[in-house]
Amino acid sequence: xxxxxxxxxxxxxxxxxxxxxxxxxxxxxxxxxxxxxxxxxxxxxxxxxxxxxxxxxxxxxxxxxxxxxxxxxxxxxxxxxxxxxxxxxxxxxxxxxxxxxxxxxxxxxxxxxxxxxxxxxxxxxxxxxxxxxxxxxxxxxxxxxxxxxxxxxxxxxxxxxxxxxxxxxxxxxxxxxxxxxxxxxxxxxxxxxxxxxxxxxxxxxxxxxxxxxxxxxxxxxxxxxxxxxxxxxxxxxxxxxxxxx
Amino acid sequence: xxxxxxxxxxxxxxxxxxxxxxxxxxxxxxxxxxxxxxxxxxxxxxxxxxxxxxxxxxxx
Amino acid sequence: xxxxxxxxxxxxxxxxxxxxxxxxxxxxxxxxxxxxxxxxxxxxxxxxxxxxxxxxxxxxxxxxxxxxxxxxxxxxxxxxxxxxxxxxxxxxxxxxxxxxxxxxxxxxxxxxxxxxxxxxxxxxxxxxxxxxxxxxxxxxxxxxx
Numbered sequence: 001x002x003x004x005x006x007x008x009x010x011x012x013x014x015x016x017x018x019x020x021x022x023x024x025x026x027x028x029x030x031x032x033x034x035x036x037x038x039x040x041x042x043x044x045x046x047x048x049x050x051x052x053x054x055x056x057x058x059x060x061x062x063x064x065x066x067x068x069x070x071x072x073x074x075x076x077x078x079x080x081x082x083x084x085x086x087x088x089x090x091x092x093x094x095x096x097x098x099x100x101x102x103x104x105x106x107x108x109x110x111x112x113x114x115x116x117x118x119x120x121x122x123x124x125x126x127x128x129x130x131x132x133x134x135x136x137x138x139x140x141x142x143x144x145x146x147x148x149x150x151x152x153x154x155x156x157x158x159x160x161x162x163x164x165x166x167x168x169x170x171x172x173x174x175x176x177x178x179x180x181x182x183x184x185x186x187x188x189x190x191x192x193x194x195x196x197x198x199x200x201x202x203x204x205x206x207x208x209x210x211x212x213x214x215x216x217x218x219x220x221x222x223x224x225x226x227x228x229x230x231x232x233x234x235x236x237x238x239x240x241x242x243x244x245x
Numbered sequence: 246x247x248x249x250x251x252x253x254x255x256x257x258x259x260x261x262x263x264x265x266x267x268x269x270x271x272x273x274x275x276x277x278x279x280x281x282x283x284x285x286x287x288x289x290x291x292x293x294x295x296x297x298x299x300x301x302x303x304x305x
Numbered sequence: 306x307x308x309x310x311x312x313x314x315x316x317x318x319x320x321x322x323x324x325x326x327x328x329x330x331x332x333x334x335x336x337x338x339x340x341x342x343x344x345x346x347x348x349x350x351x352x353x354x355x356x357x358x359x360x361x362x363x364x365x366x367x368x369x370x371x372x373x374x375x376x377x378x379x380x381x382x383x384x385x386x387x388x389x390x391x392x393x394x395x396x397x398x399x400x401x402x403x404x405x406x407x408x409x410x411x412x413x414x415x416x417x418x419x420x421x422x423x424x425x426x427x428x429x430x431x432x433x434x435x436x437x438x439x440x441x442x443x444x445x446x447x448x449x450x
Binding site for chain 1: 252255256257258261262264265266268269272273276277279280281283284287288290291294295
């Protein structure tokens with residue numbers, strides 16, 4: 001199945017259908033999500049209005065983990081099947097993925113200050129999330145650090161795969177260790193411990209961010225594909241010029 | 246203006262809530278613009294390149 | 306091994322690396338188990354902490370235990386087995402209240418815990434105030450006051 005999708009022409013044909021759908025989904029979910037988050041959802045019984053930070057913090061954290069997982073799966077496809085499109089996919093997802101990690105850290109800080117009484121603590125959850133952000137930065141530096149980008153693909157893919165260990169650590173850090181960060185509210189045994197009126201804006205915002213991530217990843221993949229074509233054409237142009245002289 | 250009441254004051258937590266959403270919006274918009282600009286630039290270069298080569302084929 | 310395609314060999318190689326990494330991570334994590342802990346409960350603190358040693362104490366603030374005087378504030382922190390009296394003078398987080406979780410950094414001075422910082426820890430329950438009131442009225446309230 002992967003070989004079927006891996007053909008660049010077919011990839012362009014498929015994404016030409018997915019892209020507009022994803023744009024519509026992003027815009028719709030974002031508008032509805034903003035309305036729910038600010039106008040149609042109540043304040044929390046303990047945390048008051050600051051619960052509205054959750055509607056951006058939690059979806060961003062989910063997406064930071066999901067984007068990393070998608071990149072790691074791409075890296076496996078690249079390392080085993082050696083298909084350049086898998087590598088391009090991982091590269092395209094790196095910057096949006098890193099932005100989700102950064103958003104999680106920043107909004108968490110703005111939430112922790114008024115509620116916990118601190119901008120930052122080195123507990124297991126916060127530290128492992130910071131490590132995820134550095135893994136993203138490390139991947140970007142490795143993948144783009146070479147003059148010929150293909151040379152960075154292998155070490156960068158290996159880094160992605162090694163870093164997967166961090167994902168279960170982030171997810172279960174609040175169960176395995178005493179942390180300042182509270183336990184999971186949505187994905188936990190016994191069902192969500194969030195009131196439906198607060199769960200809905202959370203899920204809609206997650207949908208909006210997923211849509212945005214799909215749009216940006218497709219856009220960046222197409223750019224990278226065009227870039228590779230351009231480089232190939234330039235090399236061919238140079239060699240034909242040399243041939244004529 | 247009136248302390249803790251009103252939409253933008255957010256029960257006294259306005260600074261933290263608007264900073265969070267502002268930072269998130271800023272990052273998402275910046276990445277969107279960066280991706281769009283790079284896409285247009287590379288596509289324009291590619292088009293130039295293709296038309297250049299076609300002209301070269303005609304006259305060469 | 307000689308008959309395997311390059312694809313298979315790369316796949317098996319990757320699988321071996323992943324297994325080794327997973328095992329290494331599990332070993333490191335189990336070794337770190339005690340060091341990654343962000344705070345200790347009152348029982349652990351009383352049993353293990355030395356006088357004057359900087360530690361973090363975490364637990365629930367006992368109901369009706371908060372007293373304020375010129376020196377600051379004093380309250381009891383409990384893990385339902387042991388309680389320790391905490392003294393603190395400084396700014397309290399907005400979520401600091403009786404029945405809520407709290408994490409304080411400081412040192413044991415006799416039986417009293419002198420705190421330098423106090424952080425609030427909340428649980429994973431989110432609901433509107435009206436729902437919380439309703440649950441209390443119906444007597445099915447399980448959370449904190």
